[in-house]
Structures are given as structure tokens and as C-alpha cells.
Amino acid sequence: MDLDAVRTFVVVADAGQFREAANELSITQQAVSKRVAALEKDLGVRLFTRTARGARLTIDGQAFRPYARALLQAEERAAASVRPGRRALRVDVIGRRLAPAGLLRDFHGAHPCVELDVVTLFDADAAIAAVRSGTIDASFRAVTVPVRQLPEGVEATRVHDEPLQLLTGPGHVLADTRQMTLRQLVGHRIWMPGIVAGTEWAAYYDELAAEFGLTIDPLGPNFGIEPLLDTIADSSTLATIVGEQTRLVWPAGYDLRRIPVHDPTPVYPHSLIWRADNTHPALTALRDHLGSALSDHAAAGTWTPRWAQH
Template sequence: MDLDAVRTFVAVADTGQFQEAAAALSLTQQAVSKRIATLEKDLAVRLFTRTARGARLTIDGQAFLPHARELLRVAERADASVRPGRRALRIDVVNRRIATAVLLQDFYRTRPDLELDVVTLDTDVEGAIAAVEAGTIDATFHGVPPHRQLPEAIAAAPAVEEPHELLVGPRHPLAGARSVTPERLAGHRIWMPGLAARGEVADYYAEFAAVFGVTIDMLGPVFGNEALLDEIADSADLATLVGANSRYMWPDSYDLRRIPIRDPSPIYPLSMIRRVDNPHPALAELREFVAARRSGTARTAVWLPSWTHRAN
């Protein structure tokens, strides 16, 4: 099967637009259409239906997509198996706004000559570990309880301990506070629409809410971070939690306040997950950078979820 055609199919499926896929692949739109037509002819099925909004996968296209992704992953692993020192270091930062992305950018500043591929996998810790084990990515950052049994080929080391801050608008009752304790959040509506109902992140926030009597509201549709910030800026009772090193931008007119949470500072610990036999030389450099950054972080009174205290 023509891998270029498969790669083009995945690009169109991800973007929903032949034109955007063409730009992403540095091809003409005509070339993209020709590749898709050839692939459809080879498979004897239609993969896309063209609509006014772009390209929509047919039922056959939906069935083919996971296999197409696997074909590309296999090809990437085959290439990486013989050229580990020359390919890009591929790191999943989970979200480009959070501390892991900031950490990786700081690492890149020390190695601007490094070929680096920054990705954000839409998956939980189980899926991320599977991606590392399969060689799709070189490393990822997730919460990994010490007692969790990892695959033999996988190692996880503490990487980031980022304290939380309270984000509120100028009319919120806590807007003038220089810092707050977790207990002071009781009775205030902490709005986090789209927060996963299960998984390691959900477990963390459920325990945090139970320990400190905090109400976390996960209801409502998710319109994106910009819409969330707009709602909080205009509200006298809404607030949300953000990481101290997370990057958010908003208009000056919003007058949002980031208030440190202290005594103790709630921290969601993230580990760097990698294959123990991954020979990429830049991965070893990243491990050393992460370890040095973590050892240089001063620690005050913190609150960590209970699973971080359990023994293996």
C-alpha cells in the first residue's frame, strides 16, 4: 500500500479539509485529491464525502482510519529502528499550555540545533504508555502512581511538581487576595467544564475536592479556553484552577487575577515516561535536564494525592 497516500488520507481525516491537508503536507490540493482518489480506487471504497464544510469520513473511511494510523506508526518505528540518532525527538507534552510544554521549550533553548517534534496525544495515561511502548513517541508526561505496574520496557521518573493557582475575575470575592489556602475555596464554585469524569486527572481532583471541601463544577459544554476566560472575567462567582506555569493570554480589559494557593499548595505530580531501551541520544539529555530542573525546585508546604505516598 502506498504510504504517501495513507499519510495523505490521515491528514485529510484530521483536518477535515483537502486544502488544509495539502498545506500541512506541502502539496497542492490537486495532488492531495489525486492521492485520495488512487487510494479509494485501490481499496474499491469511498473514504470521504465532500460537504460544504469540507471532507467527512464515510463509514468505510472511519473503519480504515485506525488501520491507516497503525500503518504509519509501523513505518515510523521501522525507520526509527535504524536511525535513532538522526530522527526528530518526539515528545508528548499533553497540552501546549501547561508546564510540560514550558519545560520542553526551556530544554529546546539549551539545544536549539535539536530536531524536536512536539505533540499532544488525546489520550489518558494508559494510551500514552502504549504509545511510548509502541515507539510512536519517545516520551510523555502523566501522573503515574508509584504502585502502578508498568510494562517491562517502560520506566517513569518524577518530572514536574507544579502548584495550582486560582484564576478569578475582578468581581470575585477572592479577587483581592494575595494568596488563599485550599480551605478558603470551600463554598466557591470552581468551574472546570470538560474535566474528565475518570482517569488519573479525575482521581486527583476528586480527592482534592473531598479533602478540602471544594466544589468542582464539570457541567456545561466546552467552548475552549478563550470562552472559559471570558466567562470568568464577567462573573462574580466563577473561578477555575490553573497551573502556576501554565500559559494563558487574555485582553487587559478582563483584569483576571492568578492567586497562588498555599499552606498547603496542591500539586499534581507528573512523571516522564519512556522506554528503557530507547537509544535516542537527545532523550538522555532531556532526562538529565528534567532531573536537574526538578532538583533545583524549592518546596514549601504542599499537598499531594494519597497515591504518591504508597509504596510499590
Template sequence: MDLEAVRTFIAAAETGRFQDVATGLAVTQQAVSKRIAALEKELAVRLFIRTARGAQLTIDGQAFLPHATALMHAEQKALASVRPGRRALRVDVLARRSGMSALLRGFHEARPEVELDIVGLVGIEPAIAAIQTGEIDATFRYVAGAQDLPAGVESARVFDDRLDLLVGPRHPLAGARTVRLPQLAGHRIWIPGVVPGVEWSDYYEELASEFGLTIDGIGPHFGTDHLMDVIADSSDVASFVGEKPRLAWPDGHDLRRIPVVDPTPVYPHSLVWRSDNAHPALALLRRHLAGLGRPIGAAGSWTPAAA
């Protein structure tokens, strides 16, 4: 349906005079008449009765008017859904229960008036492609180096997420107050769902290689609850969890979250965006993250050399 014709019909219904509509829309009266005639032909009904006093709605015109108004409202919503500054800020996070998601929650609490649309893409390459096409405004990723980013795409390291060791009550390290990273060699560390070729897989491969760790990514990832169930029942399985996610396990699991030291592994989160993205909420998000005051690359921490 021609929305210009619908808009013209609404204006004619409000004024009752085609000449006034023509003046208001900056078109000729003949153009107004043609739009109304085309709309009547499409609907197969008469919308107006022409009288000496102007144009009056027929019964069909009266029936169509509220739906025509709804079409105009739908048009406005459709435009607002994609126009920067009027649509929601689209941000990609790797996992809903992660340090990245926690950063976004903090931003939402600080700026509740900013509408957010959270998406989850697998791998940095699809995320960067979505940045370039404008499908998303920003993504939180582990960026191995600025050289990996195409022209026009920028990144800033915004948060180092400390990794803790998660074990069950029967694990040999369950009683430790802290555990040294090299001390984990020989222990099975299970991180299900690690997909080869994606950036978090590269992170754990380098961590395992440098400290001789056994990191097992076998099996699908059924979520954090399943991971905690397995660890609670095991005497030899441990996992890494970030400091930001708040884990609440059932009574009886008695899990232990143990800080890792000498050095402390941290997962470096960077915000990635397109340089010419004009969405005003993106600037607000960047300022919020820059103002967190979190130490980046603190002494005693470990990140891959490429970070």
C-alpha cells in the first residue's frame, strides 16, 4: 500500500478540503486527487463524497481512517527501529552470564534511559562483519591485536576479567585458599563448548601451552547450571569462571571458588565498534566504560602476549 496516499487520505479526512491538503503537503491539488483515486481503486471502495463544502468521509472512509492512522504509527516505529539515535543500541556479547554482560548491566543501571538490544554472535569474525555492515553497533571481544581489525573498525581494552578456579568439595584443591597457576598442571580443567578457531579458544590454548595445563573442551555446553552439577559430583574436574558472573549453586553442591595467583589469569575484554558509527548511545557506552577505573594489565596478572 502506498503510504504517501494513506498520509494524503488522513490529511484530507482532517481538513475536508483537497486544496488545503495540497498546500500542506506542498503538492498540486491534482496530485492529491490522483493519490486518493489510486487508494480508492486499490481498496475498491469510495472514501470521500465530494460536496460543495468539500470532501466528506463515506462509511468506508470512516472505517478505514483508524487503520490508516495505525499504518502511519507503524511507519514511524519502523523508521525508529533502524535510525541511529532513535533505535536501540545493538551490542553483541559472547555469553549472557559473563563479564561482558555484567559490564552492560552496569551501563544499563547507570543510564536506564538508553534502550539496549543484546545479541550473541559466535566468533570474532562474524561480529566484526556485523560491525562493518551496521547490523550491530559494538561487540565485546578478546582482540589479539589491532592488526586483526579492518580499516574503519576500532577497539579499546575496557576490562580484565579475573579467572577463578571452580571445584567441588571432593576435589584435591577444595581446601586451598588460593592456588598458583603452575600448580594446576596435571589437573583436568573442563570448559565445555570451546570451539576451535574462535578467540576464546585461542586464549585457552595459549594459557594451556604456557603453563602445561590440560584444558578439556569436549562436549556441548548446556549452561552454567549443568557445569556446576558436574563439578559438584566430581573429584577430578575443575573449571575456570570469571569474577563478574554471580554463581548461585543449589544447597548440597558445596562448590569452592578459589582465586588463582602467581600469576592471575585474566581474560581481556575489548569493546569494538565502527569509527563512523554516529549512534549517540555508543558514545555514552564508551564514556561509561572508560570511567570504570579498572586496572588493565595489572602487575601479577597474565594475558596472552598478543593482547
């Protein structure tokens, strides 16, 4: 349906005259008549009765009028949904309990008027494809390739390095250790059933394990974080690795221990990925916010994979 014709119908109905409608729309009276005639032909009914005093709605015109207004309102809402500054900023995070979600919460706290649409895609490949296609505005991910090798028009910058910690139950041999080195973890089974081969986080932990001789076990069904915590709490041999900013809640009786790792401290490199020609003003605000809080990823005493040192 021609929305210009619908708009013309509404203006004529409100004005009661074709001439006044033409003046309001800044078109000729002939153009107003043609639009209304085309709409009447499309609908197969007469919408107005022409009289010496102007135009009077027919019964069909009266029935159509509220729906015509609804069509125009829907048009305005549709346009507003993609109008710069009006559409929600759509951002992908690797997990809603992990550090990138915390960064996004901090941004929203600093910019409460910015509407956010938070999604969780599977991995960096899916996120980069979504950024490139415009399905999302940005993504927080580890980027395992040099920026120059990203698809044309896609950019990324390192925004946060998250220190990793060992998580154990109270009966684990390392449970009472206040801090440890990566070398002290050699020979201990680190259970991480959420690792999926081919993903960016698998690439990170594969290199971590290879460089320090760690036993990182991804086997077993991944039932989610709560069953993982259940198992760790009851085990004297299993531990897992979590991010320092990962939000975890467990029953008090579990008495789980988060143990910092030093010499070096393994840090997970989170980057922001976006499309260079994206003009959403909230994306600019997000990049500025993250830039002001950028951690020093070259800090001494930390470890990242070789692919994160581009």
C-alpha cells in the first residue's frame, strides 16, 4: 500500500478539503486528487464524497481512517527503530557472567540513556560474520588473527585483559594456597568441559596448556556452570579456571576457593570488534568509554598467547 497515498487520505480527512490538504502537504490539489483516487482504486471503495463544502468521509472512509492512522504510526516506529541514535545498540558478549558483560554493564551505568540489546553468539567466527553483515553492532571476543586479516571493513582493538584464577573445592590439595604459579599447576587436572575445539577460547587454553605443561581436560558433558561448581566443590582432585571478573554464586556450604595465579599471571585478552562504517552514536560512546578504561595488556608479569601479541 502506498503510504504517501494513505498519508494524503488522513490529511484530507482531517482538513475536510482537498485544497487545504494540498497546502499542508506542499503539493498541488491535482496531486492530492490523484493519490486519493489511486488509494480508492487499490481498496476498491470510495473514501470521500465530494461536496460543495469540501470532502466528506464515506462509511468506508470512516472505517478505514483509524487503520490509516495506525499504518502511519507503524511507519514512524519502523523508521525510528533504525534511525541513528534511536535504535538499540546490539552487542554480543561471550557470556552474561563473564568480564565483557561487566564492561557493558559499566558502560550502561555511565550512559543510562543508551538502549542496549545484548546477545550471545557461539564464537568469534560467528561474531565477526554478524558484525560484517550488520546483524550486530559490536562484539567482545578474543581475536586470534592479526587485525589486518579480518574481513574488509571490520576492525578490532584490545580493550581488557582479564586475569585468570584457579577455582577449587575445600578438599583439593591446593585449596589452602593463597596464590600460586602456573608451574605449580603441572600435574593437577584442570577440568573445563565448556571448551569447544575450533573456538577462540579453545585456542587460548590450548596454547596455555602447551607452554606450561598443564593438563586441561575438556572432556565430559557440559551441563553449565552450576553442575560444574557442584563437581568442583566435592572433588579433591578436580579444579577449574575462571576469570577474575566472572560472576559466580554458590551455596555457602560449597566453600569454593578462588586462587590468584602469578609469575606470570595468565590474562584473557578481550577485544571489541565492530564495523568501521557503523555510524551508531552509541557505538562511538562505547568505544570512547572502553578506551578510557583500557588495561595495559603489555604489563610485565602477565602471559597471553602469541596470537594476542600482534
